[in-house]
Amino acid sequence: MRLNGTxxxxxxxxxxxxxxRLDHLDKGSLQGYFxxxxxxxxxxxxxFQALEEGIILLDPQAQISYANRAAESFLGFKLERAQxxxxxxxxxxxxxxxxxxxxxxxxxxxxRREIEITYPQHRFMExxxxxxxxxxxxxxxxxxxFRDVTRERxxxxxxxxxxxxxxLSLLAAGVAHEIGNPLNSINIHLQLxxxxxxxxxxxxxxxxxxxxxxxxRKEVSRLDTIIRQFLKALRPSMPERRxxxxxxxxxxxxxxxxxxxxxxxxxxxxxxxxxxxxxAVDETQVKQVFFNVIKNAMxxxxxxxxxxxxxxxxxxxxxxxxxxxxxxxxxxxxxxxYEPYQTTKAEGSGLGMxxxxxxxxxxxxxxxxxSEAGRGTRLTLRFPREDARLNLLEAP
Numbered sequence: 195m196r197l198n199g200t201x202x203x204x205x206x207x208x209x210x211x212x213x214x215r216l217d218h219l220d221k222g223s224l225q226g227y228f229x230x231x232x233x234x235x236x237x238x239x240x241x242f243q244a245l246e247e248g249i250i251l252l253d254p255q256a257q258i259s260y261a262n263r264a265a266e267s268f269l270g271f272k273l274e275r276a277q278x279x280x281x282x283x284x285x286x287x288x289x290x291x292x293x294x295x296x297x298x299x300x301x302x303x304x305x306r307r308e309i310e311i312t313y314p315q316h317r318f319m320e321x322x323x324x325x326x327x328x329x330x331x332x333x334x335x336x337x338x339x340f341r342d343v344t345r346e347r348x349x350x351x352x353x354x355x356x357x358x359x360x361x362l363s364l365l366a367a368g369v370a371h372e373i374g375n376p377l378n379s380i381n382i383h384l385q386l387x388x389x390x391x392x393x394x395x396x397x398x399x400x401x402x403x404x405x406x407x408x409x410x411r412k413e414v415s416r417l418d419t420i421i422r423q424f425l426k427a428l429r430p431s432m433p434e435r436r437x438x439x440x441x442x443x444x445x446x447x448x449x450x451x452x453x454x455x456x457x458x459x460x461x462x463x464x465x466x467x468x469x470x471x472x473x474a475v476d477e478t479q480v481k482q483v484f485f486n487v488i489k490n491a492m493x494x495x496x497x498x499x500x501x502x503x504x505x506x507x508x509x510x511x512x513x514x515x516x517x518x519x520x521x522x523x524x525x526x527x528x529x530x531x532y533e534p535y536q537t538t539k540a541e542g543s544g545l546g547m548x549x550x551x552x553x554x555x556x557x558x559x560x561x562x563x564x565s566e567a568g569r570g571t572r573l574t575l576r577f578p579r580e581d582a583r584l585n586l587l588e589a590p
Contacts, residue, residue, distance in 0.1 A: 242262045243262050243263050245262060245264060246264055246341075246342075247264060247339055247340060247341050248261070248262065248264040248265030248266075248267075248268045248269070248319075248321075248338075248339065248340030248341075249261065249262045249264070249265055249337065249338070249339055249340075250265050250281065250337070250338040250340075251335065251336075251337055251338075252281055252290075252294070252335050252336045252337070252338065253334070253335045254294060254334040254335055255280070256280050256281050256282065256290035256291065256294060256336075257278050257279060257280050257281070258273070258276050258277055258278065258279055258280075258281060259277065259335070260273070260277075261273045261276065264340070265338075265340060267314075268311065268317065268319060268340050268342065269284045269285075269311070270313050270314035271284065281338070285309070285321075285338075294325055294327075294334075294335070294336055307320070307321060307322065308320050308343065309321065316344075317342055317344045318342075318343050318344045318347050319340050319341065319342060319343065320340070320341045320343045321338060321339060321340045321341070322338075322339055323336050323337070323338050323339075324336060324337045324339070370421050373417065373421060374418075374421060377414055377417055377418055380410075380414055381411070381414050384407055384410055384411055384414070387403075387407055388404065388407050391403045391404055391407070432556065433475065433476030433479050433553070433556050433557055434476050435474040435475055435476055435557075436474060436475075436477070437472040437473070437474055437580055438472060438473060438474075438475050438477055438480070439470065439472055440470065440473060440475075440480070440505065440512060440514055440577065441466050441470060441505070443475075443477065443480055443481055443484060444484055444503060444514065446481065447481050447484040447485050447488065448462065448488070448503075450485070451485070451488060451489070451492075454492065455492065455501075458492055458495070458498060459497070459498030460492055460495060460498055460499055460500070460501050461498075461499075461500050461501065462501045462502075462503065463500060463501070463502045463503070464502075464503050464504060465502070465503075465504035465505075466504055466505045467505060467506070467507060470505055470507065470512060471507075471512060471579055471580060472580055473512050473577040473578065473579060473580055474578075474580050475557055475577060476553075476557070479553045479556075479557075480553070480557070480577075482549065482553065483549075483550050483553050483554065483575065484514075484516075486546035486547065486549060486550050487516050487546075487550060487573055487575070488501070488503075488516060489546065490546060490547070491516055491517070491518035491520070491571070491573075492518070494518050494520030494521065494570070494571065495518050495519065495520045496520075499518060499519045499520060500518075500519050501516070501517070501518055502515070502516070502517040502518075503515070503516050503517075507579075508576075509579075510578065510579060511559075511560070511576040511577060511578060511579060512576070512577050512579055513574050513575065513576045513577075514574070514575045514577070515572055515573065515574045515575075516572070516573050516575075517570060517571070517572040517573075518570045518571055519569065519570040520570050520571065521567070521568060521570075522565045522566050522567045522568060522569060522570055522571055523563070523565040523571055524567070525565075531547050531563065532547050532548050532551045550575075554575060557577060557578070558578050559575060559576050559577045559578065560575075560576040561573065561574070561575060561576070562574040562576070
């Protein structure tokens, strides 16, 4: 590669001095020099290719002169095709001419910068640019160095979530203590009040007062349920896995919910392939997952509707999908669906999907949500296949 008529990396006059010195070397010495140069070049090439960081060398026109394998992988190109192309094709939004001219403001923006790349693979990259003239004013061009920080971002996000859940756990423990005891006391007094109502001689008064007591009991029960759900979402027990057929668990869940399904005038359509492999799951927890998701789907269909439930197989997963034909979920609210108390339903606690996410994560599963305004929502639960896991362990 050449930069302004000189070989890249060589100082002015170096080539003339080299030729002059070669004139004074014998054949054996000359061969030794070339062998040493080739060896050093090969070593440097090997080192660059072994680096996990991506390295791109630019000429004065911001054209790609060299790139190692990591850079090719990060940006999705091959050097033999990209050589001579301007870097703007792969890294847009940067004034490369100003950078190469050592523009103080533009260069300062690139001291360390993060970008999101979607092709050929979704990654978050940290990169910085070093103009060669900043190292040696006689040199031209620049070096761009990349580092994949995707995993670091994920680790940071997981750490933040862990800290958030820990704080919520402490809050939940305090709430359970401060609210649980008064609720128990209220419930006891409601029982005493109900007993006293039985001594009244006026049956009409008895009926009216018992109705009020029943309403109060239901509200106390609802508060107690919310507290228990919150504690369960934050401090779930580890799953006790054993081989199960997901179809059986779905059938048992639908059996429990059949009266509510009938009352809401909902038609259930099932589509399950034959010979679905078993998966290792905690029966009680996975039934809770199915219950919460089906409950959400039914509540999304106010005036009846069609609830589609089925399964699909992949090499790694048994996927169960639950689909409603309700109004769908607003795209702006989709990202907060797992947040506590995020609900649009008057009777919902906003903890159902948080519990679903926790259980699926503990099972090594995945959740996918597809929703379209006016056409409904499809939620897919992917459970790792037991046979796939065994095959992986037995592979050489």
